[in-house]
Amino acid sequence: MRKQYCYNCQREHTIKEVKEFREYTIKGTKVSGEITILRCENCVEEIYNKENEINNDRILFDDYKRKNNLMTSEEIKTMRENYGLSQAVLAKLLGFGEKTITRYENGAIQDKTHDLLMRLATVETNFLQLWETNRNNFSSYENKKIKKAITLSDETITND
Numbered sequence: 259m260r261k262q263y264c265y266n267c268q269r270e271h272t273i274k275e276v277k278e279f280r281e282y283t284i285k286g287t288k289v290s291g292e293i294t295i296l297r298c299e300n301c302v303e304e305i306y307n308k309e310n311e312i313n314n315d316r317i318l319f320d321d322y323k324r325k326n327n328l329m330t331s332e333e334i335k336t337m338r339e340n341y342g343l344s345q346a347v348l349a350k351l352l353g354f355g356e357k358t359i360t361r362y363e364n365g366a367i368q369d370k371t372h373d374l375l376m377r378l379a380t381v382e383t384n385f386l387q388l389w390e391t392n393r394n395n396f397s398s399y400e401n402k403k404i405k406k407a408i409t410l411s412d413e414t415i416t417n418d
């Protein structure tokens with residue numbers, strides 16, 4: 259049993275974690291998903307929880323991204339991890355602000371231009387070109403790391 263302060267009851271109560279199906283409209287797109295909510299067992303009010311909030315946002319915003327042909331947070335993260343890069347290094351490689359990839363992986367909606375760049379970067383030959391254009395902006399340590407990532411994922415190149 260988990261207890262937490264309920265602002266509605268103004269005292270600590272046992273809280274219950276429940277899954278709820280929700281539908282919202284984000285920028286004109288109907289999105290839905292099963293999200294996790296904490297409720298006070300006494301008054302049944304929703305209790306704010308930052309971690310749940312971030313995860314719930316990601317679920318709903320990923321639905322928005324799917325429905326608008328944008329890469330989902332998960333897809334962006336997978337691409338980055340395939341190259342073994344930190345969020346900051348990938349952001350730098352793509353010419354984004356330092357925190358931009360972090361925000362996208364947390365659910366923030368990317369604009370079309372950023373989306374296209376990230377999509378292109380998922381193809382290793384494009385990634386290589388981005389890196390070559392940009393490599394002067396990286397420290398020798400970062401360049402070593404990127405080079406290693408490319409060498410490691412060589413087998414992912416397909417011949418079609």
Ligand SMILES: [Zn+2]
Nearest residue numbers: 264267298301
């Ligand atoms: Zn309560």
